[in-house]
Amino acid sequence: MKKIKIQSNDDSALNKTINREILLGFWKIHILHHAAQGPVVGNWMLQELRNHGYDVSPGTLYPILNRMEENGWLYSKQDKSGGPKARKSYFLTPKGEQVMDIAGTQLKELYHELDLRDGDG
Amino acid sequence: MKKIKIQSNDDSALNKTINREILLGFWKIHILHHAAQGPVVGNWMLQELRNHGYDVSPGTLYPILNRMEENGWLYSKQDKSGGPKARKSYFLTPKGEQVMDIAGTQLKELYHELDLRDGDG
DNA sequence: TTTTTTCATATCGAAAACCGTAAACGATAG
């Protein structure tokens, strides 16, 4: 018995691998960028990423957020009511800006190397 | 005894964290890109990345290369003479092109979202 | 020749990150 597949298993596996190997780093920049523009909430970010077609699991995202706070890239405020699992809003710190700056520089360099390279060499 | 430091320890730790969290994915794209232009050799890539200011250890790079080959993103030819540790040249496969395509699309999107274009203003 | 250096890849073990699933918790609705 066969199933009709929109996407082959191969493609699905490919996507998962690309996510882990490459795109996860992009999402982290995404997170910082959003945090720079306004408070970011974990669960919202989860959906935002899904809207962009990336299926990130909570078990990946929340540790990332926590780590970013530990590293001092973000800081958070937790809603006063709601107990220990209350919603947390994350904001970018100066160190986080520094990270974005470094990442942005590299991103730019890679972008030019891949695409434009005008006046090559 | 004190040393003059160009970079503080904090910055060094910061850089290491950024490398691992974010930039490693960039290098992988870098690798694929180089493989698209001509054969890539591990040790050469190691130095190439160092020239760009990134200190990647062999214990990170070689497994990446092997994994990319396992995943069918690259294929390799090993020098006939030189035994089991002979130099390996890596080339991009069609699947690798597909990966670059996906990664490139995301890169472009992020680039524009961050509004990194220089010379604007 | 024998020894040492150089080039290049592979491997090891511990620490960290990833990821799906499940649990926890307060608020709100029925």
Next chain:
DNA sequence: CTATCGTTTACGGTTTTCGATATGAAAAAA
């Protein structure tokens, strides 16, 4: 009270990262 929703946290197994070290052949030095 019970069910459900929004949200974060915790749990475990697997995979990745990383520095250090081992391996192996060729080139240089002695």
